[in-house]
Amino acid sequence: MGTLPAFLPCELKPQGLVDCNWLFLKSVPRFSAATPRSNITNLSLISNRIHHLHNSDFVHLPNLRKLNLKWNCPPTGLSPMHFPCRMTIQPNTFKAVRTLEDLNLSYNGITTVPPLPSSLINLSLSHTNILVLDSDSFTDLYNLRFLFMDGNCYYKNPCRGSVEVKPGALLGLSNLTHLSLKYNNLTKVPHQLPPSLEYLLVSYNHIVKLAPEDLANLTSLRVLDVGGNCRRCDHAFNPCIDCGQESLLLHPETFHHLSHLEGLVLKDNSLHMLNPSWFHGLANLSVLDLSENFLYECITKTTAFQNLTSLRKLDLSFNYCKKVSFAKLHLARSFASLVSLQELNLNGIFFRLLNQYTLKWLTPLPNLHTLHLQMNFINQAQLSIFGTFPSLRLVDLSDNRISGSLVMSAVTPKEADDGAQESLWSGVLTPAPLSTPDHKSTMVRCRNLPFTLDLSRNNLVAIHPEMFANLSHLQCLSLSQNCIAQAVNGSQFLPLTNLKVLDLSHNKLDLYHGRSFTELPQLQALDLSYNNQPFSMKGIGHNFSFVTHLSTLRYLSLAHNDIHSRVSSHLRSASLVSLDFSGNSVGLMWGEGDLYLQFFRGLRVLSKLDLSLNRLHILLPQNLANLPKSLKDLNLRNNYLSFFNWSSLAFLPNLEVLDLAGNQLKALANGTLPYGTRLQKLDVSSNSIVSVVPAFFALALNLKEVNLSDNILMTVDRSWFGPVVVNLTMLDVRSNPLHCACGAAFVDFLLEVQTKVPGLPNQVKCGSPGQLQGRSIFAQDLRLCLDEVLSLDCFGISLLAVSVGIAVPLLQHLCGWDVWYCFHLCLAWLPLLTRGRRGAQALPYDAFVVFDKAQNAVADWVYNELRVRLEERRGRRALRLCLEDRDWLPGQTLFENLWASIYGSRKTLFVLAHTDRVSGLLRTSFLLAQQRLLEDRKDVVVLVILRPDAHRSRYVRLRQRLCRQSVLFWPQQPSGQGSFWAHLSTALTRDNRHFYNQNFCRGPTAE
Template sequence: MTVTCWMHLLLFCLCCHHEIQPAGCKPLWMSRQFPCDVTSYNTTQIKFDCRGRRLQAVPLGITSNATELDLSENVISNISADSFSNLPSLTLLDLSWVNKNKGVIIAANAFKNLTKLRELSLIGNCLNEIPGNLPRSLEILDLSNNQIMFLDSSSYVGLTNVKQLLLTRNCYMWSPCGRSVTIMEDSFAAMTELHTLDLSFNNLTHVPKGLPQSLSMLILASNMIQYISEYDFLGLENLKVLKIQGNCQRCHNAPYPCVPCQNGSLAIHPEAFHNLTQLETLNLGGNSLDHLNPSWFERLSKLKQLFLSFNFLMKEITQESTYLKYLPKLERMDLSFNFALKDYPMTVNLSKEFSNLKALKTLHMEGLVFQNIEPGTLEPLYELKNLTALNLGTNFIIHSDSTIFSKFLNLKMIYLAENRLYPIPGKSPSFQSDGYNQRSDLSYAPLLRPHPKDFLYELSHSLIKKECFESGRVLILSSNNLFFISPKQFEGYGNIACLNLSGNGFSAALNGSEFSSLPNLTYLDLSFNKIDLAYGNAFKELQKLQVLDLSNNPHYFKAFGVTHNLNFTRNLPALRVLNMSHNYIDTLTTKQMYSKSLTELQFTNNNLGTLWKERDGSYVMLFTNLTNLTILDISYNKISKIPDEVYEHLPCNLIKLRISHNSLTDFKWDKLQPFHQLQILDLSYNALPNVTGINSNVTLTLTFLDLSHNHISHLDSGFLKGAKSLTTLSLNKNRLTIINQSTFLPTPESQLQTLFLQKNPFQCTCDSLEFILWIENSDLKIPRLTTEVTCATPANQKDKVLIYFDINQCVNDNEAFLSYILTNLFIIVFMFVATVSHLFYWDASYVLHYMKAKLKGYRTLNSSDGVYDVFVTYDTRDPHVSEWVMKNLRVKLEEEGEKHLPLCLEERDWPPGVPLVENLAQSIRYSRKTLFVLTEGYVKTGVFKLAIYLAHQRLLDENMDVIVLLMLEPVLQHSHFLRLRRRLCGESVVEWPRTAAAEPWFWQNLRNVVRADNQPSLCSCAIETCILLDPLPETQSASLVTGGLLWLEAASVLIAFADMADKPDVSEVTTFDKTKLKKTDSGEEHTANQRKRREKKENLFYLILLHRDTAVFHEGGEDVTGSHSCSTMKLVSVSLLLPYVQPKTYAQSIFLALCFHGSRQEILAFHTFTHDQRDCSVVQRSKFIRLSEQFY
């Protein structure tokens, strides 16, 4: 079986273990690694949403039945001919900003196979021309924000079914090109079905010719068209929307780059709109028009919306406006910002022609700039029964007669924001202009609100909140100068249900009478003021008030020593929503708030962290008596810890609890159990390090839990076990590195559907394998899984997507698996060899050397000379030494290993009553070896010296070296005997190791030494000489040692080299029992080659000894003359070498040397010694005697 097969089997086992199927077992689009979201609306509509996924190419795996594909906002730089070849069912394709406003290469046949495509968006791709071979089925084509500068009839060949063509922003002020877009005549003639054409922001200088008659909407806004002729819209009888605003801009105070027209305003032929009889919307704003030709509107009887803002039409508004009589169906009209330059009139009286607008519903008159609203100002509008919204904002109005608005019976919204209205005192003084009419050089900004980048000359911002508008009649007085409120302020406005007084800066203390004229008020906005809540009667007149906004009133709450009273909630029995945000409350006179009706409390951007400080229970019941409260938002309150008492006194009916943007480091999850209706809990933007304790204490009703932007680094296994209703969990921007599979264990009760994990520093290693496999198998929706759930470690995976981590290197990598097998095999073999070597090394070595010896001709030596294997002599007086010998040495040499003759031990084997000398002699004589266990005390005893001489006597008698020295302690460091023995026969000197690890080697080495054959050697001769010299004084023996023993050493080396050819390798005979092997005779005892080698050795030995001994006797001639014992010692030391050479030759040489160099006493000593040498024959001795006597 190959490695690949094994890997597939392993991957299958892992998949079964995790109860998942391999990725190859399901379609690619179902894989978690697939970057797009797939939505099926029904069986025939399937959408692949790949927007903003950082894709570099069209992803693989999009099914052929896909009907919608969104690839916008990616980094795809090339779209090939095969990118969509397998998507024949595609009806919508969005390629907007597909390369983030950079160039995109689109192949010529990229869209050829999309025969069902109806909508194609190519916005922001820097295209220079329209792509070719677009499908004929196309109905909507968006080419905005490109660089298409030229269009002709060939540009849209075959696009006969296109109904909507958007070709905006190819060349304009924010994307300058230095020229205008050129559109040739009849460029759109082939589009016979076209009904919407947008050519705005293209620097067009004229209306394109030959536009299709099917057009119903034409947008030519923000171009450079300065003249509209009578033929420009000829043939467009079906046109319903025409927008030509911003072609000749009013540059005074314009909040955008502005280039004025050469002629000052847009020139329009009187009959330019004559054939547009179906027109419903006309936008002529931002064209610097100073008059309106009635002939323009003569045939626009169906017009419903007319936008005339940002022109110079003040006269047309206040004087004869005959054009209005042609607009009976007009419903919406915008006359904003048509103020006259350097003029601030007392009032503006609308033309009487406005009374003809019977269908008018909304009228915008912002930015006309006048001081007063007088009875005649809006008089023409009194009879307009359909008028519901009147916008008079940003007019710098100082005074308004509120009784005027009582005449508008159906008016639902009165917008007077951004003016200069002053409060009306209890007794209204006569109004004085106070010089305001002298502002002849004032200039006014078109709007005080921020403008979008591309100004459309339409009022697109929301004037009021939806909830306010739906409550009833609305009065907006925000951003005026109402620094106090009197009951008369609102008289005449009618039955007001929603009142907005934000941004007026009034600081009066409310006493419960200010809004007495508004008994039906349900919505009150007092934000951005300086409300003083000193009195407990505040708002008591508003018994129907449901929504109260007191946000952004921090002035008095920041002041110390001032009454901060929140008892006003008792006075509002219908209050549902209270906004107290952005007041920076850090102290309150009221310790508790009371309300039975309040359901929502916004208490953000205050300082509950100070109110709820530890060991101060003053404010722990602040919200307790809000018994019906279901929504509580206490975000941005600098809370670092919530006291236990606060949890216990929060209203139990809470459904939504938001505590985000605080500094919480701990949250008591067990305190949530009483909240049986809690559904949404927001703890984002805190400093929670963990979620310990959440699993069993979280309320069962919780559906949404936001823990994003915390410091959570670990999730306990099954930490959401108790949250059976939880559907959404947000863990964005925490410190999670690894999530275990058991963290989100699936249970039958679990309802979790969405899990947010973006921007966590995940660790992309094999430790995350289980989590990645769980993601692959899970049905949870993980938003931005393929873009923002990224890795932080290791460094080579940084910023890479977690789900794209290659798990093959963990479970399906052939090379890794092979390396794993080889590594494990190597480790197993290595451990086996090491173990076997440790346990059976000597057995293997023995067998190996035994076989090698057999191959070289060695055989087993049968010998029974001795009774004992080894005689061990040691210091019996030292109990430690005795114990070591009996329990260690005896066991190792007798009981372990191969069984040989027993040891001879003094304390065990010596018969009692026998003299010491006899016991010593017998033990040494009948033992193969004599082992001396040397210690500091033992070498000083006479027993040791006697035993060493007796052992040496065997060397003299039997020519066998039986001495083995075991140095249990470092002794005799300066002994010539020991030093020479170490030098020449180091195997016979064994030292007790210093470390326990070397003890096995020590015992094996000792076994090898004591079981070696007792054969004569040069080492024995040298040692004998050293023993005889040791008793001499150092001054006498030094010369002999240096002069004689060095020659012995040299001789031993040369003999060893000369004899090396006849003997096995040293390592071969020192690592196993040599007593069992003996050289096998080969038939002929002495061959010619052997005799030659022996003669060479003897001659060499003879020459060396002759030269040496001559020098020895010559050296000692003068110093030791007359000392017979010394001369005898010299002769004896020389004679020790006699067993190794021919005695006759050697003796003659010595005698001749003495004749020349020695004295008479030395010759006689040599003569006497030769008589005692048994190795010399009688004939030889007689010859020596005769020679010596004759010579002398």
Template sequence: MSPPGVKSLSVSSGFLLIGVLLVNTVSGYSLRHCKIYQMNVICRQNALQTIPKDIPPKVKSLDVSNNNISKIEEFDFKDRIIRKLLDLSNNKITHVEDRAFLSLAVLHGLDLGYNKLTTISDHMFQGLAKMKRLQLNDNLISHIAWSSFQNLSSLQIVNLTNNKIHHLKEVQPIVRLPFLQELYISNNNLTYFESMEISNRSIQLRVLDLSWNPLEKFSLTADVLPNLHNLNLSYCGRNGSMKWDVVDKSFLSGIYTLDLSGNQTSLKDMGIVLQSFTNSSLGSLTLSCLDRKTSVHIDVFINISSHITTLSVLRLKRDNIYFIPDKLFQSCSQPKKLDLSDNNISDLSNSSFRSLRNLQNLRMCHNNLSSVPTAVRNLTTLNVLDLSYNRINELDCSDFANLSGLIKLILYHNQISQLKGCVFQYLKILKVLEIEDNRILILNDAFKIYLPNLETLKLNGNKLSSINKGDFKSLQSLTSLNLNDNQITSMEDGAFIGLANLTFLHLAGNKITSGAIRDNVFKGLSNLRRLSISSNRITYKQDSKLTNPPFYSLSFLKSLDIFSQRPAGMHNLPSNLLDGLTALVSIRAGNINIKSLHPDTFKYTPNLRSLDISSNIFTTLTPELFHPLPNLSAIYLSKCKFQSLDFLIQANLSKVFYLQISHNELTVINDTLMHSLPSLTYLDMNNNSFRCDCSNVWFIQWVINNNQTQVVNAHQYLCKYPLNEKGSFLLDIDIHSCSGDLSFFYFISTSALVLLTLLGSFMYHLLRWQMVYAYYLFLAYLYDTKRRNARAANQYDAFVSYNTHDEPWVLGELLLELEGQQGWRLCLHHRDFQPGKPIIENITDAIYGSRKTICVISRRYLESEWCSREIQVASFRLFDEQKDVLILLFLEEIPDQQLSPYHRMRKLLKRRTYLSWPRAGEHTGAFWQKLRVALETGVCDDEENPILTGVERL
């Protein structure tokens, strides 16, 4: 077992989110048997037989505990730098080769506990000059080579608990280290502790644990431990045989903590031991777990201890005490902390603690008390009172009389069913009240008047069914309120009024419905930072939107937990449920049985960083859902039945560095997805339905090429498709066959793309206008062929083709003259085109449904796409039918080069006349006359048209 204060230095298994690294490059990496959290490598519980070879060269710590490693070889850690801890505990190591740790020059801690080492060789720890902690507990070590610790000059803590050391001389190489502070050699079959076997000079040791050794003698004949502060002799001796031989009491004068629990010493020798400390600085004495023969004389030991004037902590745990008489502590006035827990105390005298005038901390948990002892009323100096795990069923208004100095009161796990309004009336400065796991049904007025300085209140695990208005209104200083695991179904408006300083509110595990969480319920909680309403019965109708969002007043809330609603989930998350939570940083909404999320769900939470919506049945999400979340950095999407993550590609998640999408139905991961997450450093895709074929080649190569993104447990990803690969590992498939095919495909694709680019550039620069013209001719030809046999009589005299910028002239001049004065019927696109019909069909029908086409040409006209199409269709009709159907009307002077895109029209203008609007100041009569003649001309051969045979401009 590990001694108090010295735990196995293993890295926590909890998730430690990795900081954002490179942003410009996205590459993947995965260790075959390990995970990495903030440069702490975790390889525990993977049935490893050797040290993994793919560990990065520089890490903070390496944890390979709980595996099947049997040997540490010389080159296992070559060229690696581990700064803090190497944890090799809980393996099957029987041998460590010399110089195996030679390269770990900066290592601070090494844990070899719970292995099968039998010997510490001369060169086992060579190179560990900066190591400060060494765990060798729970091995089979019986021999330590004399020079094995010679170079460990920085070592401060050594744990050799539970080994096979029989003689103190084996630890001499250790105790002589210049900076050694703590030595734990508990349970090693040591039968003698004699100072001459340790050293012949003073050593710096401050903590010495000799517990659970069958010591027959404890002998100090020289002052070799002048700095010893903590001495543990618990469970030492055998059948009352341990003898105490301390030549000079001053040898132990510096000891502050002494543990004699379960000590196998005779009553006489126990008295001698205690008397050795009467003139010392002993401050903490533990006399727990004394055997029945010794425990009956507990009053004798307490009486002796009363002469230790410096004593402030006295522990009498598990000593089979049933009753505390008046005289037990009669002579003991100095302790400040008294621990009587884990006894069978059911009664005590009213004056049992009268003499304890300095007592500040009293622990009486795990006893058989049925009420608060009257004796505690005499403890006016008490700060902490622990009465947990008893049988107290009722609290009286006078139970805490005279305890006005009480700061912490612990009453959890009793049988209290109600709280009277006056029960806490004397506790003016109480800061912590733990009364969870009782049977409280109603609060009455217990928190309406008193406890103005209370900061923490734990009422979880009771039977409260409702919270009424003002139940906690006197708790002005309260910062944490725990109401988890009650039976709360309703909360009145103003239920938490008065709790202006509350920062944590826990309401999980109740029977709260959506009707019970209203805005007015949480009003007044202006400083609330965390709210948990998980595991309740909150549900909403499909597509519901709330009239009064419940969290609207919680503008400073940072964390919201609503996961696991019972029994069937929330069904729907209203789009405005989070309205008002502008400071929210984290939300946990997993396992609430929702199938979709409205795109506006998170528009109220622009500062959200962590989003957990796992264990729902989404199949997909809309990218717009994430657009209001520019700071999102961690997303949990496991167990959602996703078959694709395309929605993440367009979600703009540039700051996300933690993505968990395990237990879904993903088959193929492409580069587009990974490149859409430029800051990703942690990716968990365990238990998906991967395809193990060429479709996943990019993903496999991305995982193998270590750089930025850790793909957790990628080497354990199993194939599901195709069926012949089912059960294989994704990273084990042969991708070489894919590489050849892909290379050839990439070559052909790249070559074709280059050729097309060159050809396109050539055609654009040299033939672009001819191609545009040919396109429109072909289009007009198609429409003309389609309608040639079904052509009806002309519906209009002329179709007017013009640009919208010339519309004022068309409406103000042309339309008034031709329709108003001359009586022609014109077709105008803004007036006569059929709504809903394709525009090209409207153009073609207008041209072929009119006798003539008037093109009102200007510079803007030539730049318009649709005007270009109209003139192309009209000119095609002219050239195809050889009929006089086209009238060109120029509003302004246009150089010939601007007509070059219309090659056939330019050619036509060279041999035929056209109309030009007179310049400013010129008379327009001749213009209108010529236009009238052109319109009156029938659809005859163009050679017979008198207008089109002239060579002079009109």
């Protein structure tokens, strides 16, 4: 058995880092003396619940250099639930750690700077409640170089004022080089800052005026950030307060003495003009951020850039005019002086025409390699102008409205200057990020290519060769997320003879021609994913034979096209090494007999195949047998596979990576991994695996990584791996409901391979027993380590004995008479239940006749017509009627006779002259008949109405609809009386269930 992981419940990571993040600790963990505490140089306690720090918390860590305590007791405004919290720190908590160099106390409710050791180099006090800094705040911190105190007074962390930095408060920090005081409601730059400062960040305060004396003695300053101090609120990404003046007031000589300045940030300061004198003496300035101002006119005529010959990066993004889109944009002549410029950001200026005059003065710049022109509402662009730039590597024209390209001679200088302005509706002025990350992995590969053009997210509907005139050196082109619905036939990209990467994802391309893209002889990567609209058109065929003709193609994506039918039966290529076929329907294709069985077999050198999200319910051996033998990486993630024939891996002799995550496997059974397989990585996470057969992994001698996380495993057994366990570099068993019984064998095994199990100290958790559910497998309580079965048996017997001993006397005392009564009541019910089980032939009467004796005509009809017809004139088929005056027993109560008559008769016959007013014996009899329906589930009611023209109650009308043959009307004509008696005999002798209308109900059924 291996030793327990050191530093439980935390995890030891490389380079002396002990990770205790997100463990909900309420105090600093005390590591035992047996652990190598002297090896800890970095302790991270982020996002716990430590509210109190004591003098002895860190003294046992003699070599601690870095300590991170972020997000333990956040200020009220920053707390997710806005709970108030105040962190207390004893005086010697950090003083005792004499080796401490980096301390992060951000996002904690502290109000003063605690005593700190003189060894400290980096200190972060951001997003706290520290509002005052004076000369006593940083005593003896002569080694401190980095001080961050951002966000101590702003809209998320309000303070009803501002942070106060008293003059000279930081002057004693003689080695301080980086000072950040952003988001603190400062109204001026703190005075008497240490002259050693190289980085000063005071953005997003309320400093509305800067003069030379505000930056006095900061001659070493290399980076100055004063952005966001007089904001343009129409483009604000967070709550914005108007600064009360037109723009930030800058004295002409504000920066003259900052000769070492390399970076200057003046963004979001409502600047309308640039004073050339601001930049005098800034010979070393290499980065200038002027974004989010009002320089839309200034950049067309300014001379401020004439002396910035060292400037390498210039950001002018979102200097648009409110609600206006310009017809054209001509940059000022002074841009030609930026001979060192490498990157220019012109996003969000809002102009509609891009031609050779727009960027005329940028063309001769020898070092310009990146040009951003996103989100400008450009609808016409002369792309050929980029062919004249000597060093251009990236042009980003994404997120515009380009629908076509201009021909070089299409626009004259005069026409370009005569453009009108166009008003914009306010919806287009919503904030947008300054940079958009690459949206596809194919674009990532473009970073190392000499020239990339991004036209994604525009309005292109068709591609024409003249669009790319003079761009033969282009090597990466992104046209994703346009509206291209063109049938590509091999002529669209003729000028792009050196193109290597082409992204056409998220369009509507028609792949019908066999010569598509063959005009690109150097093409290596082609992305055709998310072109599913043509494939969803029923009856339209699609041709993939063009892949055969692309002799240099190595990467192809046909992902998320819902490809399932009417496509080429084979893909053939002698160069393709990676194919992304995810998000299609290979399961349906392979279900069509042998038509698509060899669909991938013609890819002779394919090494990576992605078949994730392909609706695969079953994977037959012949499916794997017809995959390329060169395959090394097979991705079957997120399908519906509940069975996998592991022996069929022998058909893929070079397979090294198999991903089966997110399927429906219930067990790793059906044999084992085959002998001789080269499999190195197996991922079966996020399935429903409950068991693994012994020696399942034992024959895969090259296996190095196994991912069993997020399954239903209750144990991890060494017998699964055999000798392979020695070669494993990663065994992931997180998110499994492990059964943490006392002496569980899997704990011993995991301790032996603990260096290979990620998250073992705190992420491998118990699922049972209930006391340990959700806790670490090392959190077992010794008091639970007993014979569980014996303990449960003893507990159950004891509980039963105690319960009986208490319950019997208590019940006898409290409700003994009730129990006796219930017992005898049950005995009384037994004969009734027995009687209820007897057949209908044992009942003494066929029908109990109920009528109103007060109505002489009704009584006369019953005695002289009904009785005579049914009892005297039917011979052997005579019915036994029960009549009140004749058959009721004298001496019994009315209810007893009534109950016996209804329950002793097969039917209850109601003879009525009318149905709207029923009371007395009739009503009581009807209620008892209904009670019999509820108890015995037998409908015994038959109605005879002597006056058909009388008003019919709702019950009679409903019964006519549901069971018409149980409601009979005495005919007024003598000719119909024969039929009436026949129907009445049928109603009294047959079960009412046969009379119910099947369109409405089936009637009562016996249980």
